[in-house]
Amino acid sequence: MNLRERKKRRTRDALLRAALELFATRGYEETTVDDIAAAVDVSQRTFFRYFAGKEETAFFVPRLAETLVVEALRARPPHEAPLEALRRSVLESWDAINEAVVELVPIELHMRVYRVIESTPALLAAHLRRSAELEEQLACIIAEREGLDVDRDPRPRIIVALFGGVIRVTERLWSAGDDVTLDGMRELTTTYLDQVGPALAGNWRAEQSP
Amino acid sequence: MNLRERKKRRTRDALLRAALELFATRGYEETTVDDIAAAVDVSQRTFFRYFAGKEETAFFVPRLAETLVVEALRARPPHEAPLEALRRSVLESWDAINEAVVELVPIELHMRVYRVIESTPALLAAHLRRSAELEEQLACIIAEREGLDVDRDPRPRIIVALFGGVIRVTERLWSAGDDVTLDGMRELTTTYLDQVGPALAGNWRAEQSP
DNA sequence: GAGGCTAGTGTCAGCCGCTGACAATTGACA
DNA sequence: TGTCAATTGTCAGCGGCTGACACTAGCCTC
Numbered sequence: 236m237n238l239r240e241r242k243k244r245r246t247r248d249a250l251l252r253a254a255l256e257l258f259a260t261r262g263y264e265e266t267t268v269d270d271i272a273a274a275v276d277v278s279q280r281t282f283f284r285y286f287a288g289k290e291e292t293a294f295f296v297p298r299l300a301e302t303l304v305v306e307a308l309r310a311r312p313p314h315e316a317p318l319e320a321l322r323r324s325v326l327e328s329w330d331a332i333n334e335a336v337v338e339l340v341p342i343e344l345h346m347r348v349y350r351v352i353e354s355t356p357a358l359l360a361a362h363l364r365r366s367a368e369l370e371e372q373l374a375c376i377i378a379e380r381e382g383l384d385v386d387r388d389p390r391p392r393i394i395v396a397l398f399g400g401v402i403r404v405t406e407r408l409w410s411a412g413d414d415v416t417l418d419g420m421r422e423l424t425t426t427y428l429d430q431v432g433p434a435l436a437g438n439w440r441a442e443q444s445p
Numbered sequence: 446m447n448l449r450e451r452k453k454r455r456t457r458d459a460l461l462r463a464a465l466e467l468f469a470t471r472g473y474e475e476t477t478v479d480d481i482a483a484a485v486d487v488s489q490r491t492f493f494r495y496f497a498g499k500e501e502t503a504f505f506v507p508r509l510a511e512t513l514v515v516e517a518l519r520a521r522p523p524h525e526a527p528l529e530a531l532r533r534s535v536l537e538s539w540d541a542i543n544e545a546v547v548e549l550v551p552i553e554l555h556m557r558v559y560r561v562i563e564s565t566p567a568l569l570a571a572h573l574r575r576s577a578e579l580e581e582q583l584a585c586i587i588a589e590r591e592g593l594d595v596d597r598d599p600r601p602r603i604i605v606a607l608f609g610g611v612i613r614v615t616e617r618l619w620s621a622g623d624d625v626t627l628d629g630m631r632e633l634t635t636t637y638l639d640q641v642g643p644a645l646a647g648n649w650r651a652e653q654s655p
Numbered sequence: 656g657a658g659g660c661t662a663g664t665g666t667c668a669g670c671c672g673c674t675g676a677c678a679a680t681t682g683a684c685a
Numbered sequence: 686t687g688t689c690a691a692t693t694g695t696c697a698g699c700g701g702c703t704g705a706c707a708c709t710a711g712c713c714t715c
Contacts, residue, residue, distance in 0.1 A: 239662070239711055267700060278665050283702065317649075356574065363573035364566065367613070381649050389614065389637050390644035396610025397603075397645075403577070404602045427599050434600035435607075435645060439527075439591045449682055449691075477671065488694050493673065 247285045248339060249275045254292040255340060259347035263293065263355045290361055293352060296336055296345045297362070301369050303328040303335070308376050317377050317391070321398045322428055329417055346415040353410040363403075370399045401427050457495045458549060459485045464502035465550060469557035473503065473565045500571055503562060506546055506555045507572070511579050513538035513545070518586050527587050527601070531608045532638055539627060556625040563620040573613075580609045611637050 236244075253274040257266040268289055272282045286292050307324035315323070333342060352358040370392075378384065378391040385391055405423045412419075446454075463484040467476040478499055482489045496502050517534035525533070543552060562568040580602075588594065588601040595601055615633045622629075 237712080242711090243663080268702085269700080279701095280666080280703090281664060284663080287702095289701070359577075360570035360574035363577060364570035367569075367573060383649065389640045390649060392614045393607075393611055393637070393640060393644040396614055397607045400606025400610050401603055404599070404606055427603070430599045430603060434603040439593065439600060447683075452682085453692080478673085479671085489672095490674090490695080491693060494692080497673095499672070 246275060246277060246281070250277070250282055250285055251292055251295055252340065252344075254289075255295075255344055255348050258293060258351050259344060263289075263351055263358055290358070293348060293358055294361065294365065296332065296340055296348070297352075297365065299336060300328060300332050301365065303331045304369065305372055305376070307331070308373060311380075313380050317381070317394045318398060318428070318431070320377070320380070321373065321395070322425075325402065325424070326421060329421065333417065342417070343415075350410045350415070353407060366399060366403065370395045373398075397431065398428075401431060456485060456487060456491070460487070460492055460495055461502055461505055462550065462554075464499075465505075465554055465558050468503060468561050469554060473499075473561055473568055500568070503558060503568055504571065504575065506542065506550055506558070507562075507575065509546060510538060510542050511575065513541045514579065515582055515586070517541070518583060521590075523590050527591070527604045528608060528638070528641070530587075530590070531583065531605070532635075535612065535634070536631060539631065543627065552627070553625075560620045560625070563617060576609060576613065580605045583608075607641065608638075611641060 250271060254266070254271045257270055257274065266289075268282055269279050271289075271292075272279045304324055307327045308320060311320040311324060336342075336345070352362050374392045374395040375385050377395060378388070381391065383391060402424065405420070405427050409415075409420050409423050460481060464476070464481045467480055467484065476499075478492055479489050481499075481502075482492045514534055517537045518530060521530040521534060546552075546555070562572050584602045584605040585595050587605060588598070591601065593601060612634065615630070615637045619625075619630050619633050
Protein backbone atom coordinates (compact mmCIF):
# COMPACT_ATOMS: atom_id res chain seq x y z
CA MET A 236 0.00 0.00 0.00
CA ASN A 237 1.56 3.27 -1.07
CA LEU A 238 1.66 6.56 0.80
CA ARG A 239 -1.47 7.87 -0.89
CA GLU A 240 -3.61 4.95 0.21
CA ARG A 241 -2.18 4.90 3.71
CA LYS A 242 -2.95 8.59 4.09
CA LYS A 243 -6.46 8.03 2.86
CA ARG A 244 -7.10 5.22 5.28
CA ARG A 245 -5.69 7.28 8.12
CA THR A 246 -7.96 10.27 7.55
CA ARG A 247 -10.96 7.98 7.13
CA ASP A 248 -10.20 6.19 10.38
CA ALA A 249 -9.58 9.50 12.12
CA LEU A 250 -12.90 10.86 10.89
CA LEU A 251 -14.67 7.72 12.01
CA ARG A 252 -13.19 7.74 15.48
CA ALA A 253 -13.69 11.45 15.92
CA ALA A 254 -17.32 11.08 14.91
CA LEU A 255 -18.01 8.16 17.25
CA GLU A 256 -16.21 9.85 20.10
CA LEU A 257 -18.24 13.00 19.62
CA PHE A 258 -21.52 11.09 19.29
CA ALA A 259 -20.79 9.16 22.46
CA THR A 260 -19.91 12.17 24.54
CA ARG A 261 -21.92 15.05 23.14
CA GLY A 262 -24.76 13.20 21.42
CA TYR A 263 -25.59 12.67 17.75
CA GLU A 264 -27.82 15.64 17.04
CA GLU A 265 -25.50 17.92 18.98
CA THR A 266 -22.58 16.97 16.76
CA THR A 267 -22.32 18.72 13.42
CA VAL A 268 -20.37 17.43 10.48
CA ASP A 269 -18.27 20.56 10.77
CA ASP A 270 -17.33 19.52 14.30
CA ILE A 271 -16.17 16.13 13.08
CA ALA A 272 -14.22 17.58 10.19
CA ALA A 273 -12.67 20.21 12.46
CA ALA A 274 -11.59 17.54 14.95
CA VAL A 275 -9.53 15.94 12.18
CA ASP A 276 -8.56 19.28 10.67
CA VAL A 277 -10.16 18.56 7.34
CA SER A 278 -12.77 20.38 5.32
CA GLN A 279 -16.43 19.43 5.60
CA ARG A 280 -16.40 18.50 1.93
CA THR A 281 -13.75 15.90 2.58
CA PHE A 282 -15.90 14.25 5.23
CA PHE A 283 -18.60 13.71 2.64
CA ARG A 284 -16.08 12.18 0.28
CA TYR A 285 -15.45 9.39 2.80
CA PHE A 286 -18.96 8.92 4.16
CA ALA A 287 -22.27 9.23 2.37
CA GLY A 288 -23.68 11.05 5.39
CA LYS A 289 -23.34 11.67 9.08
CA GLU A 290 -25.45 8.59 9.73
CA GLU A 291 -23.05 6.25 7.97
CA THR A 292 -20.32 6.81 10.53
CA ALA A 293 -22.64 5.81 13.36
CA PHE A 294 -23.40 2.50 11.66
CA PHE A 295 -19.89 1.52 10.73
CA VAL A 296 -19.58 -1.25 13.30
CA PRO A 297 -23.19 -2.47 13.03
CA ARG A 298 -22.67 -2.76 9.29
CA LEU A 299 -19.71 -5.02 9.84
CA ALA A 300 -21.69 -7.05 12.34
CA GLU A 301 -24.47 -7.58 9.83
CA THR A 302 -22.20 -9.05 7.21
CA LEU A 303 -20.64 -11.31 9.81
CA VAL A 304 -24.02 -12.68 10.90
CA VAL A 305 -24.92 -13.49 7.33
CA GLU A 306 -21.62 -15.28 6.82
CA ALA A 307 -22.03 -17.19 10.06
CA LEU A 308 -25.50 -18.39 9.14
CA ARG A 309 -24.28 -19.52 5.74
CA ALA A 310 -21.62 -21.59 7.48
CA ARG A 311 -23.96 -23.34 9.90
CA PRO A 312 -24.44 -27.10 9.45
CA PRO A 313 -27.65 -27.66 7.51
CA HIS A 314 -29.16 -30.14 9.94
CA GLU A 315 -29.68 -27.51 12.65
CA ALA A 316 -33.19 -26.22 13.22
CA PRO A 317 -33.71 -22.65 11.98
CA LEU A 318 -33.96 -20.97 15.38
CA GLU A 319 -30.94 -22.85 16.63
CA ALA A 320 -28.87 -21.88 13.61
CA LEU A 321 -29.88 -18.24 13.95
CA ARG A 322 -29.07 -18.12 17.63
CA ARG A 323 -25.62 -19.64 17.17
CA SER A 324 -24.84 -17.37 14.23
CA VAL A 325 -25.56 -14.25 16.22
CA LEU A 326 -23.61 -15.34 19.27
CA GLU A 327 -20.68 -16.34 17.07
CA SER A 328 -20.62 -13.14 15.09
CA TRP A 329 -20.28 -11.04 18.22
CA ASP A 330 -17.00 -12.70 18.96
CA ALA A 331 -15.88 -12.16 15.40
CA ILE A 332 -16.69 -8.46 15.59
CA ASN A 333 -14.79 -8.14 18.80
CA GLU A 334 -11.67 -9.38 17.05
CA ALA A 335 -12.17 -7.65 13.74
CA VAL A 336 -12.69 -4.14 14.89
CA VAL A 337 -10.97 -3.51 18.21
CA GLU A 338 -8.01 -1.86 16.55
CA LEU A 339 -10.15 0.66 14.75
CA VAL A 340 -12.97 1.19 17.21
CA PRO A 341 -12.43 0.05 20.80
CA ILE A 342 -15.30 -2.14 21.88
CA GLU A 343 -16.09 0.14 24.78
CA LEU A 344 -16.55 3.09 22.42
CA HIS A 345 -18.86 1.05 20.25
CA MET A 346 -20.98 0.20 23.28
CA ARG A 347 -21.44 3.86 24.11
CA VAL A 348 -22.31 4.66 20.52
CA TYR A 349 -24.80 1.84 20.56
CA ARG A 350 -26.66 3.45 23.40
CA VAL A 351 -26.74 6.69 21.46
CA ILE A 352 -28.24 4.84 18.50
CA GLU A 353 -30.99 3.36 20.66
CA SER A 354 -31.82 6.69 22.24
CA THR A 355 -31.71 8.92 19.16
CA PRO A 356 -34.95 8.69 17.19
CA ALA A 357 -33.39 9.25 13.78
CA LEU A 358 -30.69 6.66 14.43
CA LEU A 359 -33.07 4.16 15.95
CA ALA A 360 -35.24 4.43 12.85
CA ALA A 361 -32.26 3.81 10.60
CA HIS A 362 -31.20 0.92 12.77
CA LEU A 363 -34.59 -0.73 12.50
CA ARG A 364 -34.57 -0.37 8.75
CA ARG A 365 -31.14 -1.97 8.52
CA SER A 366 -32.36 -4.77 10.74
CA ALA A 367 -35.32 -5.33 8.46
CA GLU A 368 -33.00 -5.67 5.49
CA LEU A 369 -30.80 -8.07 7.40
CA GLU A 370 -33.83 -10.16 8.34
CA GLU A 371 -34.79 -10.41 4.70
CA GLN A 372 -31.38 -11.84 3.89
CA LEU A 373 -31.54 -14.27 6.79
CA ALA A 374 -34.99 -15.44 5.72
CA CYS A 375 -33.66 -16.22 2.26
CA ILE A 376 -30.79 -18.23 3.68
CA ILE A 377 -33.10 -20.15 6.02
CA ALA A 378 -35.43 -20.90 3.16
CA GLU A 379 -32.54 -22.18 1.10
CA ARG A 380 -31.34 -24.39 3.93
CA GLU A 381 -34.78 -25.91 4.21
CA GLY A 382 -35.31 -26.18 0.51
CA LEU A 383 -38.23 -23.77 0.45
CA ASP A 384 -39.26 -20.80 -1.71
CA VAL A 385 -39.32 -17.64 0.43
CA ASP A 386 -42.07 -16.13 -1.64
CA ARG A 387 -44.32 -19.15 -1.57
CA ASP A 388 -43.83 -20.34 1.99
CA PRO A 389 -44.23 -17.76 4.77
CA ARG A 390 -42.55 -19.78 7.49
CA PRO A 391 -38.93 -18.70 6.95
CA ARG A 392 -39.87 -15.03 7.18
CA ILE A 393 -42.05 -15.67 10.21
CA ILE A 394 -39.30 -17.49 12.09
CA VAL A 395 -36.81 -14.76 11.27
CA ALA A 396 -39.29 -12.08 12.27
CA LEU A 397 -39.76 -13.81 15.59
CA PHE A 398 -36.03 -14.14 16.07
CA GLY A 399 -35.39 -10.54 15.07
CA GLY A 400 -38.09 -9.37 17.43
CA VAL A 401 -36.49 -11.15 20.34
CA ILE A 402 -33.07 -9.76 19.45
CA ARG A 403 -34.44 -6.25 19.31
CA VAL A 404 -36.17 -6.59 22.64
CA THR A 405 -32.93 -7.73 24.23
CA GLU A 406 -30.98 -4.96 22.51
CA ARG A 407 -33.29 -2.40 23.98
CA LEU A 408 -33.17 -3.84 27.45
CA TRP A 409 -29.42 -4.18 27.31
CA SER A 410 -28.81 -0.66 26.08
CA ALA A 411 -31.15 0.70 28.74
CA GLY A 412 -29.49 -1.21 31.58
CA ASP A 413 -26.15 -0.78 33.28
CA ASP A 414 -24.34 -3.86 32.04
CA VAL A 415 -22.75 -2.80 28.78
CA THR A 416 -20.49 -5.82 28.45
CA LEU A 417 -20.65 -8.32 25.63
CA ASP A 418 -21.24 -11.15 28.07
CA GLY A 419 -24.24 -9.37 29.51
CA MET A 420 -25.72 -9.10 26.06
CA ARG A 421 -25.02 -12.73 25.36
CA GLU A 422 -26.67 -13.82 28.58
CA LEU A 423 -29.74 -11.68 28.02
CA THR A 424 -30.13 -13.04 24.51
CA THR A 425 -30.03 -16.69 25.49
CA THR A 426 -32.45 -16.10 28.36
CA TYR A 427 -34.95 -14.43 26.10
CA LEU A 428 -34.62 -16.96 23.32
CA ASP A 429 -35.30 -19.68 25.85
CA GLN A 430 -38.56 -17.92 26.63
CA VAL A 431 -39.87 -18.20 23.10
CA GLY A 432 -41.29 -21.65 23.66
CA PRO A 433 -43.11 -20.80 26.88
CA ALA A 434 -44.36 -17.51 25.43
CA LEU A 435 -46.21 -19.36 22.73
CA ALA A 436 -47.57 -22.09 24.97
CA GLY A 437 -50.59 -20.02 25.94
CA ASN A 438 -52.17 -20.16 29.38
CA TRP A 439 -49.69 -17.78 30.94
CA ARG A 440 -51.92 -17.22 33.92
CA ALA A 441 -51.72 -20.83 35.05
CA GLU A 442 -47.98 -20.98 35.63
CA GLN A 443 -47.22 -17.40 36.61
CA SER A 444 -43.70 -16.02 36.04
CA PRO A 445 -40.80 -18.33 35.13
CA MET B 446 -66.77 26.18 15.23
CA ASN B 447 -66.11 29.76 14.17
CA LEU B 448 -64.70 31.02 10.91
CA ARG B 449 -61.17 31.08 12.19
CA GLU B 450 -61.13 27.45 13.18
CA ARG B 451 -62.87 26.36 10.03
CA LYS B 452 -60.32 28.21 7.98
CA LYS B 453 -57.49 26.63 9.91
CA ARG B 454 -58.86 23.15 9.46
CA ARG B 455 -59.37 23.81 5.77
CA THR B 456 -55.79 24.86 5.12
CA ARG B 457 -54.47 21.98 7.19
CA ASP B 458 -56.59 19.51 5.25
CA ALA B 459 -55.58 21.12 1.98
CA LEU B 460 -51.90 20.90 2.90
CA LEU B 461 -52.32 17.28 3.91
CA ARG B 462 -54.07 16.26 0.74
CA ALA B 463 -51.73 18.22 -1.46
CA ALA B 464 -48.76 16.58 0.24
CA LEU B 465 -50.14 13.05 -0.07
CA GLU B 466 -51.17 13.61 -3.67
CA LEU B 467 -47.70 14.88 -4.54
CA PHE B 468 -45.98 12.04 -2.68
CA ALA B 469 -48.13 9.48 -4.45
CA THR B 470 -47.55 10.84 -7.93
CA ARG B 471 -44.11 12.41 -7.88
CA GLY B 472 -42.52 10.59 -4.96
CA TYR B 473 -41.52 11.71 -1.47
CA GLU B 474 -37.97 12.89 -2.03
CA GLU B 475 -38.96 14.62 -5.23
CA THR B 476 -41.54 16.71 -3.44
CA THR B 477 -40.26 19.78 -1.60
CA VAL B 478 -42.12 21.49 1.19
CA ASP B 479 -42.22 24.55 -1.04
CA ASP B 480 -44.09 22.48 -3.63
CA ILE B 481 -46.69 21.50 -1.07
CA ALA B 482 -47.09 25.03 0.24
CA ALA B 483 -47.28 26.41 -3.27
CA ALA B 484 -50.00 23.90 -4.18
CA VAL B 485 -52.15 25.37 -1.42
CA ASP B 486 -50.91 28.91 -2.06
CA VAL B 487 -49.48 29.33 1.39
CA SER B 488 -46.02 30.25 2.63
CA GLN B 489 -43.57 27.51 3.53
CA ARG B 490 -43.52 28.82 7.10
CA THR B 491 -47.22 28.15 7.40
CA PHE B 492 -46.74 24.53 6.44
CA PHE B 493 -44.39 24.09 9.36
CA ARG B 494 -46.93 25.65 11.69
CA TYR B 495 -49.35 22.82 10.88
CA PHE B 496 -46.90 19.94 10.62
CA ALA B 497 -43.71 19.33 12.56
CA GLY B 498 -42.05 18.22 9.34
CA LYS B 499 -42.55 16.85 5.88
CA GLU B 500 -42.58 13.34 7.31
CA GLU B 501 -45.54 13.99 9.56
CA THR B 502 -47.89 14.46 6.63
CA ALA B 503 -46.96 11.08 5.23
CA PHE B 504 -47.84 9.38 8.51
CA PHE B 505 -51.13 11.10 9.16
CA VAL B 506 -53.30 8.07 8.42
CA PRO B 507 -50.92 5.51 9.94
CA ARG B 508 -50.88 7.59 13.11
CA LEU B 509 -54.65 7.38 13.31
CA ALA B 510 -54.52 3.67 12.68
CA GLU B 511 -52.08 3.17 15.54
CA THR B 512 -54.31 4.84 18.09
CA LEU B 513 -57.26 2.79 16.85
CA VAL B 514 -55.39 -0.48 17.28
CA VAL B 515 -54.49 0.43 20.83
CA GLU B 516 -58.08 1.29 21.62
CA ALA B 517 -59.32 -1.91 20.02
CA LEU B 518 -56.95 -4.05 22.03
CA ARG B 519 -58.01 -2.32 25.25
CA ALA B 520 -61.60 -3.18 24.42
CA ARG B 521 -61.00 -6.88 23.77
CA PRO B 522 -62.57 -9.35 26.21
CA PRO B 523 -59.90 -10.40 28.71
CA HIS B 524 -60.41 -14.13 28.27
CA GLU B 525 -59.01 -14.12 24.72
CA ALA B 526 -55.51 -15.47 24.19
CA PRO B 527 -52.94 -12.75 23.39
CA LEU B 528 -52.40 -13.58 19.74
CA GLU B 529 -56.11 -13.88 19.16
CA ALA B 530 -56.78 -10.51 20.78
CA LEU B 531 -54.06 -8.85 18.74
CA ARG B 532 -55.30 -10.30 15.49
CA ARG B 533 -58.86 -9.22 16.07
CA SER B 534 -57.80 -5.75 17.16
CA VAL B 535 -55.85 -5.15 13.99
CA LEU B 536 -58.56 -6.45 11.67
CA GLU B 537 -61.14 -4.38 13.52
CA SER B 538 -59.14 -1.17 13.43
CA TRP B 539 -58.81 -1.28 9.67
CA ASP B 540 -62.54 -1.03 9.33
CA ALA B 541 -62.58 1.83 11.79
CA ILE B 542 -59.95 3.71 9.82
CA ASN B 543 -61.86 3.20 6.66
CA GLU B 544 -64.83 4.97 8.17
CA ALA B 545 -62.95 7.63 10.08
CA VAL B 546 -60.81 9.02 7.34
CA VAL B 547 -62.41 8.56 3.95
CA GLU B 548 -63.71 12.11 3.92
CA LEU B 549 -60.30 13.59 4.48
CA VAL B 550 -58.05 11.13 2.66
CA PRO B 551 -59.69 8.77 0.18
CA ILE B 552 -58.66 5.21 0.95
CA GLU B 553 -57.26 4.77 -2.53
CA LEU B 554 -54.90 7.71 -2.03
CA HIS B 555 -53.75 6.31 1.25
CA MET B 556 -52.95 3.02 -0.43
CA ARG B 557 -50.75 4.76 -2.94
CA VAL B 558 -49.00 6.72 -0.22
CA TYR B 559 -48.48 3.52 1.68
CA ARG B 560 -46.53 2.07 -1.18
CA VAL B 561 -44.40 5.19 -1.26
CA ILE B 562 -43.68 4.73 2.44
CA GLU B 563 -42.56 1.16 1.90
CA SER B 564 -40.34 2.08 -1.00
CA THR B 565 -38.74 5.25 0.37
CA PRO B 566 -35.85 4.40 2.72
CA ALA B 567 -36.30 7.41 4.99
CA LEU B 568 -40.03 6.79 5.33
CA LEU B 569 -39.65 3.06 5.79
CA ALA B 570 -37.21 3.71 8.62
CA ALA B 571 -39.63 6.10 10.29
CA HIS B 572 -42.43 3.60 9.80
CA LEU B 573 -40.48 0.86 11.51
CA ARG B 574 -39.67 3.09 14.43
CA ARG B 575 -43.32 4.01 14.85
CA SER B 576 -44.20 0.33 14.71
CA ALA B 577 -41.68 -0.40 17.43
CA GLU B 578 -43.28 2.20 19.66
CA LEU B 579 -46.70 0.79 18.95
CA GLU B 580 -45.49 -2.69 19.83
CA GLU B 581 -44.21 -1.43 23.14
CA GLN B 582 -47.68 -0.10 23.95
CA LEU B 583 -49.33 -3.32 22.88
CA ALA B 584 -46.94 -5.38 25.00
CA CYS B 585 -47.89 -3.31 28.03
CA ILE B 586 -51.58 -3.87 27.42
CA ILE B 587 -51.10 -7.60 26.91
CA ALA B 588 -49.09 -7.82 30.11
CA GLU B 589 -51.82 -6.00 31.97
CA ARG B 590 -54.48 -8.32 30.58
CA GLU B 591 -52.50 -11.31 31.77
CA GLY B 592 -51.59 -9.79 35.08
CA LEU B 593 -47.86 -9.73 34.36
CA ASP B 594 -45.06 -7.21 34.75
CA VAL B 595 -43.65 -6.30 31.30
CA ASP B 596 -40.23 -5.69 32.72
CA ARG B 597 -40.00 -8.92 34.66
CA ASP B 598 -41.64 -11.33 32.24
CA PRO B 599 -40.39 -11.35 28.64
CA ARG B 600 -43.32 -13.20 27.17
CA PRO B 601 -45.63 -10.28 26.40
CA ARG B 602 -42.92 -8.48 24.43
CA ILE B 603 -41.99 -11.69 22.64
CA ILE B 604 -45.54 -12.41 21.57
CA VAL B 605 -46.00 -8.86 20.36
CA ALA B 606 -42.68 -8.96 18.54
CA LEU B 607 -43.78 -12.11 16.78
CA PHE B 608 -47.13 -10.59 15.91
CA GLY B 609 -45.55 -7.36 14.72
CA GLY B 610 -43.10 -9.28 12.61
CA VAL B 611 -45.86 -11.15 10.86
CA ILE B 612 -47.77 -7.92 10.25
CA ARG B 613 -44.71 -6.29 8.77
CA VAL B 614 -44.05 -9.21 6.47
CA THR B 615 -47.60 -9.07 5.18
CA GLU B 616 -47.42 -5.29 4.78
CA ARG B 617 -44.37 -5.63 2.63
CA LEU B 618 -45.85 -8.35 0.50
CA TRP B 619 -49.08 -6.50 0.13
CA SER B 620 -47.47 -3.22 -0.84
CA ALA B 621 -45.25 -5.00 -3.34
CA GLY B 622 -48.12 -6.85 -5.00
CA ASP B 623 -50.93 -5.71 -7.22
CA ASP B 624 -53.88 -6.10 -4.90
CA VAL B 625 -54.06 -2.81 -3.05
CA THR B 626 -57.49 -3.40 -1.58
CA LEU B 627 -58.26 -3.62 2.12
CA ASP B 628 -59.72 -7.09 1.70
CA GLY B 629 -56.54 -8.29 0.10
CA MET B 630 -54.59 -7.08 3.08
CA ARG B 631 -57.01 -8.70 5.47
CA GLU B 632 -56.78 -12.02 3.69
CA LEU B 633 -52.99 -11.96 3.58
CA THR B 634 -52.83 -11.20 7.26
CA THR B 635 -55.06 -14.04 8.37
CA THR B 636 -53.22 -16.48 6.10
CA TYR B 637 -49.87 -15.52 7.55
CA LEU B 638 -51.05 -15.51 11.14
CA ASP B 639 -52.40 -19.01 10.61
CA GLN B 640 -48.89 -20.05 9.61
CA VAL B 641 -47.37 -19.03 12.91
CA GLY B 642 -48.15 -22.34 14.57
CA PRO B 643 -46.77 -24.50 11.74
CA ALA B 644 -43.71 -22.26 11.42
CA LEU B 645 -42.71 -23.00 14.99
CA ALA B 646 -43.47 -26.72 14.86
CA GLY B 647 -40.03 -27.49 13.45
CA ASN B 648 -39.41 -30.29 10.96
CA TRP B 649 -40.45 -28.25 7.98
CA ARG B 650 -38.83 -30.64 5.59
CA ALA B 651 -41.13 -33.51 6.57
CA GLU B 652 -44.42 -31.88 5.54
CA GLN B 653 -43.26 -29.67 2.68
CA SER B 654 -45.30 -26.59 1.76
CA PRO B 655 -48.78 -26.00 3.17
C1' DG C 656 15.71 14.47 -10.67
C1' DA C 657 12.33 17.39 -13.56
C1' DG C 658 8.05 17.45 -15.38
C1' DG C 659 3.58 15.80 -16.53
C1' DC C 660 -0.48 13.25 -14.83
C1' DT C 661 -4.09 12.43 -11.68
C1' DA C 662 -6.11 11.44 -7.22
C1' DG C 663 -7.38 14.00 -3.23
C1' DT C 664 -8.49 18.40 -1.13
C1' DG C 665 -10.28 23.06 -0.23
C1' DT C 666 -13.34 26.74 -1.52
C1' DC C 667 -17.47 28.50 -3.04
C1' DA C 668 -22.19 28.65 -4.28
C1' DG C 669 -26.50 26.69 -3.67
C1' DC C 670 -30.58 23.45 -2.59
C1' DC C 671 -33.61 21.61 0.98
C1' DG C 672 -35.53 20.97 5.65
C1' DC C 673 -36.40 23.53 9.48
C1' DT C 674 -36.56 27.49 13.15
C1' DG C 675 -36.71 32.08 15.53
C1' DA C 676 -38.00 36.88 15.29
C1' DC C 677 -40.69 40.55 13.81
C1' DA C 678 -44.08 42.85 11.20
C1' DA C 679 -48.52 42.73 8.77
C1' DT C 680 -53.04 41.01 8.41
C1' DT C 681 -57.40 39.11 9.66
C1' DG C 682 -61.05 37.29 12.51
C1' DA C 683 -63.28 37.77 17.35
C1' DC C 684 -65.59 40.22 20.69
C1' DA C 685 -66.87 44.03 23.56
C1' DT D 686 -66.12 50.40 15.34
C1' DG D 687 -62.14 49.81 17.57
C1' DT D 688 -59.21 46.94 20.33
C1' DC D 689 -57.08 42.51 21.06
C1' DA D 690 -55.34 38.17 19.85
C1' DA D 691 -54.54 34.68 16.61
C1' DT D 692 -52.60 33.56 11.88
C1' DT D 693 -49.75 34.51 8.40
C1' DG D 694 -45.79 36.23 5.58
C1' DT D 695 -41.10 37.76 5.31
C1' DC D 696 -36.49 37.51 6.38
C1' DA D 697 -32.32 35.72 8.16
C1' DG D 698 -29.87 31.82 9.37
C1' DC D 699 -28.29 26.91 10.69
C1' DG D 700 -27.13 22.14 9.40
C1' DG D 701 -26.89 18.33 6.00
C1' DC D 702 -25.51 17.59 1.57
C1' DT D 703 -23.91 18.27 -3.56
C1' DG D 704 -21.80 20.03 -7.89
C1' DA D 705 -18.16 22.76 -10.01
C1' DC D 706 -13.68 24.41 -10.21
C1' DA D 707 -9.14 25.43 -8.87
C1' DC D 708 -5.14 23.84 -6.31
C1' DT D 709 -1.98 20.72 -4.08
C1' DA D 710 0.53 16.59 -3.40
C1' DG D 711 1.90 11.93 -4.47
C1' DC D 712 3.01 8.91 -8.56
C1' DC D 713 5.19 7.58 -12.72
C1' DT D 714 8.00 8.28 -16.83
C1' DC D 715 11.82 9.91 -19.18
